Amino acid sequence: MHVIVVGAGEVGTHIAQLLSREGHDVTVVEQDNARVAEIDRMLDVSIVKGSATDPAVMRRAGVCDADLVVAATSSDDVNLVASLIAKLEGARQRVVRLERPSLRLADAAKLHEAVGADRVIDPDAAVAKEILDLLSYPGATEIAHLAENELLMVSARLSPTAPFVGQRLSDIAARLAPEWDFIVCTITRDGQTIVARTDQQLRDGDTVRIVCKTNARTEVMRQLGLAAREHHRLMILGGGRTGEMLARSLLAKGHIVSIIERNESRANELADTIDGALVLLGDITDGQLLVEEDIGSYDAVVALTGEDDANILACLFAKKAGARETIAVLHRLELRGLLSDAGVDVAISPRTASANEVLRTLQGGVSAVATSLDDDIAFYEVEIAAGSKADGVTIADLRLPHDTLVAAVSRDGETSMCRGSTQLQPGDHVVFTAHGKDVEHLRKVFAKS
Amino acid sequence: MSRSRAEEYFRPSAEANELGSKTFGFVLALGATAPVLALSGVLGLADESSHSAVMLAVAAAFAVFASTVLRRRPWPSELRRVHTLNGAVVALATLGLVSTMIYLLTGAFNRFDDALYESVAGVSTSSLTVLADPSVLSDAQLIWRSGTQWLGGLLGLSLGVGLLPFLGGSRELADPRDRRTVSQALASRPVAALKRVLSIYSLVTVVVAAALFAAGMGAIDGTAHALSSVSTGGFSTEVGSVGSYNSVAIELATIVVMAGAGSSVALVWMLWRRQFSDTRRSFELRVVALVTVVATSWVLVARPNSGHGFWRDLLDSLFTVVSLGTTTGHHVDDWASWQPGLVMLLLILLAIGGMAGSVAGGLRWIRAVTLVSFVWRELQRQLHPNSVRVVKVGQSAISEASVDRIHAQLVFVSSACACGAILLGFAGLGVVEALSLALSALSTAGPGVSDSGTIVNASELSRGARLVLMPMMFAGRVFLYPALVFVGSLWFSGERSISARSRRVRPSQPAKVRR
Numbered sequence: 001m002h003v004i005v006v007g008a009g010e011v012g013t014h015i016a017q018l019l020s021r022e023g024h025d026v027t028v029v030e031q032d033n034a035r036v037a038e039i040d041r042m043l044d045v046s047i048v049k050g051s052a053t054d055p056a057v058m059r060r061a062g063v064c065d066a067d068l069v070v071a072a073t074s075s076d077d078v079n080l081v082a083s084l085i086a087k088l089e090g091a092r093q094r095v096v097r098l099e100r101p102s103l104r105l106a107d108a109a110k111l112h113e114a115v116g117a118d119r120v121i122d123p124d125a126a127v128a129k130e131i132l133d134l135l136s137y138p139g140a141t142e143i144a145h146l147a148e149n150e151l152l153m154v155s156a157r158l159s160p161t162a163p164f165v166g167q168r169l170s171d172i173a174a175r176l177a178p179e180w181d182f183i184v185c186t187i188t189r190d191g192q193t194i195v196a197r198t199d200q201q202l203r204d205g206d207t208v209r210i211v212c213k214t215n216a217r218t219e220v221m222r223q224l225g226l227a228a229r230e231h232h233r234l235m236i237l238g239g240g241r242t243g244e245m246l247a248r249s250l251l252a253k254g255h256i257v258s259i260i261e262r263n264e265s266r267a268n269e270l271a272d273t274i275d276g277a278l279v280l281l282g283d284i285t286d287g288q289l290l291v292e293e294d295i296g297s298y299d300a301v302v303a304l305t306g307e308d309d310a311n312i313l314a315c316l317f318a319k320k321a322g323a324r325e326t327i328a329v330l331h332r333l334e335l336r337g338l339l340s341d342a343g344v345d346v347a348i349s350p351r352t353a354s355a356n357e358v359l360r361t362l363q364g365g366v367s368a369v370a371t372s373l374d375d376d377i378a379f380y381e382v383e384i385a386a387g388s389k390a391d392g393v394t395i396a397d398l399r400l401p402h403d404t405l406v407a408a409v410s411r412d413g414e415t416s417m418c419r420g421s422t423q424l425q426p427g428d429h430v431v432f433t434a435h436g437k438d439v440e441h442l443r444k445v446f447a448k449s
Numbered sequence: 450m451s452r453s454r455a456e457e458y459f460r461p462s463a464e465a466n467e468l469g470s471k472t473f474g475f476v477l478a479l480g481a482t483a484p485v486l487a488l489s490g491v492l493g494l495a496d497e498s499s500h501s502a503v504m505l506a507v508a509a510a511f512a513v514f515a516s517t518v519l520r521r522r523p524w525p526s527e528l529r530r531v532h533t534l535n536g537a538v539v540a541l542a543t544l545g546l547v548s549t550m551i552y553l554l555t556g557a558f559n560r561f562d563d564a565l566y567e568s569v570a571g572v573s574t575s576s577l578t579v580l581a582d583p584s585v586l587s588d589a590q591l592i593w594r595s596g597t598q599w600l601g602g603l604l605g606l607s608l609g610v611g612l613l614p615f616l617g618g619s620r621e622l623a624d625p626r627d628r629r630t631v632s633q634a635l636a637s638r639p640v641a642a643l644k645r646v647l648s649i650y651s652l653v654t655v656v657v658a659a660a661l662f663a664a665g666m667g668a669i670d671g672t673a674h675a676l677s678s679v680s681t682g683g684f685s686t687e688v689g690s691v692g693s694y695n696s697v698a699i700e701l702a703t704i705v706v707m708a709g710a711g712s713s714v715a716l717v718w719m720l721w722r723r724q725f726s727d728t729r730r731s732f733e734l735r736v737v738a739l740v741t742v743v744a745t746s747w748v749l750v751a752r753p754n755s756g757h758g759f760w761r762d763l764l765d766s767l768f769t770v771v772s773l774g775t776t777t778g779h780h781v782d783d784w785a786s787w788q789p790g791l792v793m794l795l796l797i798l799l800a801i802g803g804m805a806g807s808v809a810g811g812l813r814w815i816r817a818v819t820l821v822s823f824v825w826r827e828l829q830r831q832l833h834p835n836s837v838r839v840v841k842v843g844q845s846a847i848s849e850a851s852v853d854r855i856h857a858q859l860v861f862v863s864s865a866c867a868c869g870a871i872l873l874g875f876a877g878l879g880v881v882e883a884l885s886l887a888l889s890a891l892s893t894a895g896p897g898v899s900d901s902g903t904i905v906n907a908s909e910l911s912r913g914a915r916l917v918l919m920p921m922m923f924a925g926r927v928f929l930y931p932a933l934v935f936v937g938s939l940w941f942s943g944e945r946s947i948s949a950r951s952r953r954v955r956p957s958q959p960a961k962v963r964r
Contacts, residue, residue, distance in 0.1 A: 267837040272846045280835045289835055 001025065004066045004091070005045075006052040006082045007073030008035045010331060011097065011123050013043070014351035015070055015358050020045050021376055021436040027061045029082075052082035058089060066091040070358050072121075076100050080115050087116025095119045095358050099241070119357065126353030127304075128245040131327060134346055135234065135250070135300055137217070138325055139226035141207065141346045144356075145214075146381060146431050150415040151408055152217055153185075153379055154224070155209040158202060162225025170198040180417040182212030182220050183407050185433045186377055193377055195403040195433060211379070211407040211431060213415060231299035231325065232256060237284040237314050238305035239263075239270045242329070242350075246302065251276045258293065260284050262305075284314040296321025303328045312344060319343035376436045377403070382446040386426035389445045396420035398445060404434040474536030478543035480515030481603065483508045485596035486551070492669060493589020500555040500589040507551065537608045537927055541601065544572045545923070548597045557590045566907065566915045571597030573922035574605070574810065576683030576690075576778030576895030577886075579915070581908040583686050588669045591686050595676035599654065601926055602680025602808040606646050606714060608927065609806060646714060649721075654679045657706045664698035678706040681809045683778025683895055691768070692781035700764055703779060704771050711775030711803030712737075732843025733804050733815045737774075740814070744770045744798060751791050755782070774798040776810045778895035785898040785905075792898055796885055799894045810893030810925050812862060816855050818842050823852055866891055869921045876913035886914075890921040 001024045005016045008030040016039070020026045026045040029052045030036050036049050050057030052071065063069060069086035071079035076098050083096045096117040098104050103111065104120060112120060133143040142155035158165050164172070169184055184196045188207040202208065212220045221227075234250055236243045239261030247257045251274070258278040261267040271279040282289040284305060295301060301318035303311035308330050315326035320343065327346040328339070339347050384390050390398060395406050395418055406418045410429040416422075424430065434442055490504035548568035549561070558564040563579055570577050571594055583591060658675035662668060670686050677684040687693035691703050709717055712734065719728045728734065748766040755762055765781050772779045773795045784795060802811015819842055826838040839846040869887035878886065879900035886897035886905060897905040907915060 261837075264837075268839065271837045272839045272841075275841075275844075278829070278833060279837045280833060281837045282835045292835070293833065 001067040002062060002065060003027070003068045003070065004029060004058070004061050004063060004086070006069065006071045006079070007097075008032070008039045009072065009074055010349075011351050011354045012070070012072040013039065014349075015072060015355045016045050017043055018355050018359065018436065023437070023440040027066075029057060029061050051078075053078055053085070055085050055089065058082065058085045063089040063091050068093045068095065070095045070097075072097045072354070072358075074099075076103055080111075080117075083117050084115040093118045095121060097121050097123065097354070099124060121354050121357045123350040123354040124240075124242040125245055126357060127242050127329060127348065127350045128249065130348055130353045131242075131246055131302055131304075132249050134327060134348075135231050135302075135325075137221060137226065138229070138231055138300070139221075139224070139345075142209065144379060146211065146379065147408065147410045147415060147429055150214060150410055151211055151431060152214045152220075153209060153211050154217070154220060155207060156224045156226055157207045158204055159225045160204045162204075163223050164202045164208070164225070165204050166201065168199065168201045169196055173198060181216035182210050183405075183417045185209050185211055185379075185405055185407055195377065195405045209379075209433075211417075211433075213417075227324070233298045233300075234258070235260070235293075235295060235298045235301045235318070235323075237301065237303040237311070239266055239279065240304060240306070243302075243304045244270060244274065246304070247274055247277050258298070260289070260293075283310075285310050285317075287317060290314070290317055290321070294321075296323055298323050300325040300327065302326075305329075306331070308332050312339065312342075315339075315344040316342060319345075377433055378436060379407075379431060379433050380439065380442070382430050382432070382442070384424050384426050384428045384430060385447045388426075388447055390424045390430075391426050392423065394421055394423045398424075400445070401434065401438040401441060404432060404438060404442065406430055406432040470532035470536035471539040474539035475543050476515050476518045477536075478540040478600075478604075479511040479547065480519065481540075481600055482544065482547050483512040483515065485600055486511070486593065488672075489589045489592040489596055492592050492672060493587055496588045498587040498589065500587045503554050504551065504589055504593065507554070511547075533608075534927075537604060541572055541604055541923065541927055544597065544600050544604070545569050548572060548593070551593060552590075555587070555590055555593075557586055562912060562915070566919055567594070568597060569919045569922055570895070570907065571682070571684070572601035572604075573926035574598045574601045574680050574682040574776075574808070574893045575890065575922045575925075576677075576685075577889070577897070577905075577907045577918065577922075578684060578895075579907045581906060582688050583684075584688075591669060591673050592676070595673040595682065595684050595686075598680045598682025598684055599676040602682065602710075603647065603650055605810075605926055606650060606808050607643055645718075649714060649717065650679065653706075653709070653717075657702070660702045660706075661699060664702045665694065665696050666699060674703070675706070678703055678777065678779070679710050679808070681707065681710045681775050681777040681803070681807075681893070683772070683776075685779060690781065691779045697761070697764060700768050700781060704764075704768055707771050707775045707777045707779070710777070711771070711807050711809040713804045713806035714808075715806055716804070732845070733818070736814050736818055737804055740798070741767075741770055741774060744774070744794060747794060748787075748791055751788050752782075752784075753787065769795065770798065773894065773896075774801075775803045775807075776892045776894035778889075780896065780904060783904060785896070786902045792902075796888060796898070799892050799896075800888050802892050802894075810891075812859070812892075815842060816858070819847050819852065819855055820859065822847070823855075862891060865921060865924065869917055872917040873914055876911055876917055878910070878914055886910075886918065887921065890918045891925040893922060893925040 003019050003024050004027045005012050005019070006029045008016070008028050012028065016026050016028050020043055027048060028039055028045050029048045029050065030039065031049060031051050036047055039045065039047055048057060048061040050060070052058060052073070063086050066086065069083065069091045071082040071094070073079055079096045079098060083094045086094050094116050096115065098120050099122055102108065104122060130143070134140055137143055137154060140154050140156050142153065144153040146153055172184070173180065186193050186209040187196050187200060187202070189203065208224070210220055210224070233256045235258045236247055237260050239259045243259060247259055250257045257276070258280060259270060260280045260282055261270060262283050264281055267279050267281045270277070280289070280293060284303065295318045298318070301315060301323045303314045303326070305311055311328040311330065315328045319326050325345050326343065327348065328344045330347045330349055400406070408415055408417050408431045409422060409424065411425065411427070430446065432442070486504045486508035490501040490508060493501040493504065545565070545568045548571055549564045552558045552564035552567060553561065558567060567579055580586065583594070586594065654675050657679055658672045661671035661674050666674060673684070673686050674691070676682070685691060691700060713731070716728055716731055716734060745763070745767045748770055749763055752762070752766060755765065768781050769784050776799060785792060800811055801817045802813055803809025805813045805815040819840060822840045822842060826840055829836050829838055840852050841847065866887045869890065870883040873883035873886055874880070881898055881900045882905060889895055889897050899905045907918070
């Protein structure tokens, strides 16, 4: 598919990278020389230098026959104009990043229709939602809702006390047979992620990703050794847009929320507009302030400022002081692997949540729903097409690529975990995990080529 | 400040021929008095006393004088805050003096101080009367007594709703919905707002008089009670106040009137325009409704059993709560003899008074809620020194300047109450009586509680005590600040020096009044 990504910022670059990895023909439109040079060095994509508000530039990028245009700059105005040009020039689908609330509300539906926005994304809102999900499952490092919320993907690092530790997957499967409510899909050990095999034994410190039925989540959380008690007192470090959205959602759910914000006028604004939150003025790396506010007594501390260093430092401080869980938003991901050992339980990036939103828009049979920053193994959903290679064939006979695991199938509203003997039928919705490089091949297997 | 700017500030009114604000207040008070005097005279014609003739003659003289002056001399072309406050104080004082003159001319009182006290109680919408038995007055005098309360209520309403909001006064404190309505629905300009306030006030009075007449009161009683109820005055033509009629219909009608008078005019306007959803969203209204329900329930449970049955007790309890909560002062029970806890509750309701933008006196609920929010913020600051908190009322943030003004007002009310109570104590009153009367006078309610647990009538007070109460009632009616500003302007040898100061700190030009 031919995809044009407008804007090579943090979000745009990640989207381009994911799509490129999946084998799509990606063109990036960017006007900043430095960014153009960096993208050229990093990614295997075409680059058109210029403004996306210029139809000539968009035509050079091939907008006329583009399957998807993703307008992902940090400017709402540029994104709207780029989408309008894409619509007028005949691009099939358009995803638009919009941040201003007035442009995202239902009242703006006519505007979306006018500029041809098929899907609207907002990285801040996506991050806030992702954190909200994580806070609902204390201890989990990733959460994704699959198959219209019938299935849940939970990722967690196994603690020494987790019941799973020391067990072989085959033993777990035998114990739960004949009905499985969950399936272990991937194991990350020593920085390497592999698709789980039945003969593997789970160890303390492994990070596992499990797909389970949503109604079995409590049992899965118990097996993973995660806390059954939900967080109640939460501290948000950084009162930006994401922090504000997160605070509002948490307060609506009855949580006790404190926010630390460095900018005085912004702190005043938050105190004025958010009812029920304790807004504190100060720097999140000010140890005296954190001690004074007894940061260790909070169930969860979420660092959301734009400064990675400050986020990490504050989370480390909070963890050492006794906070149950710490979540840091990171924009630079080089040191991400070291953080969990140091005391930052979860590190998330604004780019992944937005990327998942974009990838869901992609049609053609397969759409990714959960990507990871750690590896290129992602979770995908696909509808089995009549006449495809998978039509009427058991999973074992499909001869899927190595490291591909079909986890669950949803048929006529019923969801079940898959085995090798599961026979696929047209209309089935299948959730599987695979490397990005294999997606093109899998598309041909599950959907009509 | 440059010489030319200073000259501009200290220059007399823009037009040399223009009426000064104090003169304007004086003339306007006489003009406003004329129709009420005329009404008193006309309704008093039936009882064949000579009072009606006196009142009609004075009314005609005032009407001619006011119309002549207002026709020949231009109105003040520029509305300034200090001038307006001074004009209002002069108008209220004029009303009091005119009333004193009427009482003396018609023989209602033989002594000047009695007439003056009754006049001040009237124009300050207080129900604390020196008349042990109001029925000694003629019909014309009774209507005039209630009419003075109506005029006092009109002045308070004009000042609080029609003028001050346009001069950067208490507008910010109004509920956002009310604020929108005051500025947009009521009117966008002061003169239009004043006209609308006068129309609503007059129309409601006529409707209430008709309703009370229909409920069983006579024409004189109905008119007198209408005049004193819409103004939250509380003067009654009967010794036992509304309780004398022993009528459910009259009690119900009076409750509705008092509740309406204690509500913001903007809310009444919204109800009139059937903007029910906007009305419901008013935070202050919800607070007042909740307090009324809780207080009524408390009174119902804790009051002595009257033997009249549950529903009648409920009605009487509601009546007492609404009457004192709106600083009206009508009564159907001797509530002062109830359990001390209940009496304290009722006195607190009386001190807080009605809603902002209403005829009622007292601190007002919006300010009380603001103070609670402020106290909560300060408590939080003790626990979290770095916390940033905004004082809020409902969804609206209150500016620090407004919070400061409320603090100043609270200090002023507390000081005035304390000084008044001390002076009343020196005048021979007991502790409870002195405190309750001081509080009641400042809230323009009227009733106090004697040390023996009965409702106090001014006829039982010494002349010294009445002398203390008069300035307190007066100050309470003009929302305290104007009284202070007026005294201040006299102290600083004329209002001009104060207005110069106020202009220096208010860079924006004040609104202009256009005819």
